[in-house]
Amino acid sequence: MNADCRPALTLRQDTVGALAAMQAVFARDMKVAFRQRQDLLNPLLFFVMVVTLFPLGVSPEVSFLREAGAGILWVAALLSVLLSLDHLFRHDFDDGTLEQLVLQPQPLFLLVLAKTAAHWVLTGLPLVLLTPVLGVMVHLDGNSIGVLCLTLLIGTPVLSLIGSIGAALTLGLRSAGVLLSLLIIPLYIPVLIFGTGTVASAAEGAPVGAYLALMGAFLVLALTLAPFASAAALRISLSNG
């Protein structure tokens, strides 16, 4: 091994900026995900299957579907995000990249935020994009579909952010799946209630501004608090590893 390319040795005072480091983390997660495309399809398939099976299992009547449609889509989206959460840190934990991430000289919560953003782009965003098609399938009208997409667009990042706390906390555990659901579902409930509430209100022709503002508040709250909590949880999980 030769070491010609190494510079002289001094203590370093500066390092890569947080933004560049976040970009690098995001880019790597995207690259890894696209090398394993079939894993990307899992949450989407789950989403489509649940929404398709519901009319078959309960009732294909237009009046029922129009009423329950938004709820079905929201529940299906929530569960498919929940299913994908375990992968958020698991692979990185197993191959040691997570250790290297924690040891990077940038604030950990920003790097965690970048990872969570990648998770949302890979799971939440495709669900939002698929929603109009499935919305038509459950006979929602145009206005409701628009509002539903909007609530999911605001809501799914919240799901990813809250979920990242649970995923980080249960990282070192063997039966993480069940515990993760138990931890996270109660925190998801308000998002679900307001998400479906917004669409119901839109279907009645009532204004939805207040609902959307509340959901926006959820998002801001999750954006500002969840990365700190996840970063702290990651440190604890790695400390035992």
Place this chain on the structure above:
Amino acid sequence: MSEPLLQAVDLQCERDERILFRDLSFSILPGTVTRVEGPNGSGKTTLLRMLAGLNDAWSGNLLWCGKSRTGQREEFLRNTLYLGHRPGIKPLLTPMENLRALTAGRRPLPDRVLRQALEGTGLAGFQDVPCRNLSAGQQRRVALARLLIADEPLWLLDEVFTAIDASGVNAIEQLLQQRAAEGGAVVVTTHHDLRLPGMQRIVLGGGLTDEC
């Protein structure tokens, strides 16, 4: 830089209600190689993870450049390179992509330098093959390529010689020695019979520390 980079004072670590070590004190000086020794389960990896800042379940004091490390976490991380049991290599990415991702958050380097570093670890021609198609030793070598381009003064290396062939082991020994000569500090845990002139030893398990 003649003052110690890292100083441990009365470290104590407990794991699963068993005391791994207590009253452990040592200094890591620039220009030295330190080997952590001890039987399996004596806490070598735990000690290294503590030094790296991954494990927080310990008591005692760790000083970085003479001051408590707690208040200067980023300064410490910036100047420390840790290679663990799990090398931090993504099996789906190629060695080039892995190396680029690992250095991006510390010191981005042009591809030419990264390629050269991989060639330097004997991975010429494998730079763009997904790592899962490489052998265990080759995957370790991807992580070791970081040592060729690292400018961090303190290296913490956990079992670096695992899965590396005889000539590779030789090369790493030389690299460590050269690193110490340049003024870097290296802490290694290994079962390999590493003997370098002026090497400091920390012996775990017996509860005593000696320097030679």
